[in-house]
Amino acid sequence: MRADRLVSLVLLLRRHGQLSAATLARELEVSTRTVLRDIEALSAAGVPVYAERGRHGGFALLPGFRTELTGLNHDEALALLVAGSRRGAQVFGLGSSLASAMLKVVDALPESYRRTAAGAAERLLIDPEIDLLSRRVAEEELPDEVVAEVRRAVFAGHRLRIRYEAGDAEPEWRTVDPIGLVTVREQGYLLATRLGEDRTYRLSRILAAEELDEPAQRPDRVDLDRVWQERGTRFRAGGEQVAVVLRVRPARREELVGTALAVLAEEPDGEWLRMEVTFQDSRHAEWAVWQLSTGAEALEPQWLRESLRDRAGAVAARYGEGRERPESLAPE
Structure with missing residues (x-):
């Protein structure tokens, strides 16, 4: 347990830069005294942790210090391996990248963890292609180049030009401000605004996409879960239900x-x-x-x-x- 906590402490410092002992104690759910002992243990092991004195001080790592993934415990490694079987990565065009990441994670694990985690992962199956009645899960055909262009615009915060096929209507080009991507039951959606109005687009109906240089008109932070629920509520409230x-x-x-x-x-x-x-x-x-x-x-x-x-x-x-x-x- 202490080894896992030491790794978590280092990762917290790498992510946040500098944290006080009180903040570290709260994040790790231990006492401040325990954090101070852990800092001493890390220093003794050669991890370059230094203290900043003063009112706004705290602990930080020397710039450029990196750790290896050998700090992963068995359950954490297993969680990563299981994550590789989820279809969300396929919907967003990240299947090959996720598979490559999984190989890197497995290669970085200690030999003992590698064997036990891989063996345990073989006994877990997440979202198989067919159910018990041999009904195959319907998968949408999503061209990798189209999804990749949409994904880049979402992450970069740029406007996006898409050729969209809405129902039986003729496909047409439209420029949107992308907000985020959502996958629900093997179907992918692009949440966006167009001319200031909320819009939701099925990824499978986007026939072509082009990331623009213009910045998207959208908030810096977003709660996608809340946005999705709100749009679902409006959808259910509209139309001739x-x-x-x-x-x-x-x-x-x-x-x-x-x-x-x-x-x-x-x-x-x-x-x-x-x-x-x-x-x-x-x-x-x-x-x-x-x-x-x-x-x-x-x-x-x-x-x-x-x-x-x-x-x-x-x-x-x-x-x-x-x-x-x-x-x-x-x-x-």
Whole structure:
């Protein structure tokens, strides 16, 4: 534990430059006395830590000092290896870079950690390509050169010119101020503003991109999680949404929640759950409830009940029709 803490102390000093003993103690969750003992231990081991006296003083490393990655413990190394299997890097065009980084990390590990971490990583699988029903995860085709250009503009804080295909409309060029990149369920999005208005673009619909020299009009700091939630709230509040009241089997609840825009109310109803949810439009509502089969029953609105009844009747009629069996299958 102390070895891990010493490495963390050095990394904190490398990142922040100079920190007081009190700040180090708070970051490491130890006492100030422990920090002072750790500083002495580092100095004795040859790590060039020096103290600045005075009111605004603290501890710092000599300029240019670097550490190796051998300070990683087993769980930290394992976390890095597991991170390499996440698909977010693929969505943002960083798959090859992440793979290269993982090789460098593994090469820098002590031999004992390298063997145990790699062996443990083999026993963890994150986001496989297919689920238990052999359904393949849909992956978007994202040209590396397009995503790389978008990524560079986001990180550099430059304006971006994109050729975007919105739905069935003809692709057109537009200039945007990029804010950040988000990946959700294997789909990548560019959050941006255009002419001062919030815009969200699917990366798979960006056919071409060009980073401009102009600085983007955006705040210096951003809370992407908050921005994403706010845009999601506005999206769900707009358009001709449909509210549906239905009974659903508890085992199918997550499936329903995963397709609905929002859950407005929920309460037990015997062996069922009574829920009120919203869908994007009538087609979305009918499709989503139909997928649940007998695991759900739409109660309101009436037009949805009738639509599902008519669809079920048509399917039953189709399979109830007589059909001659092929001669090869007829009994002798």
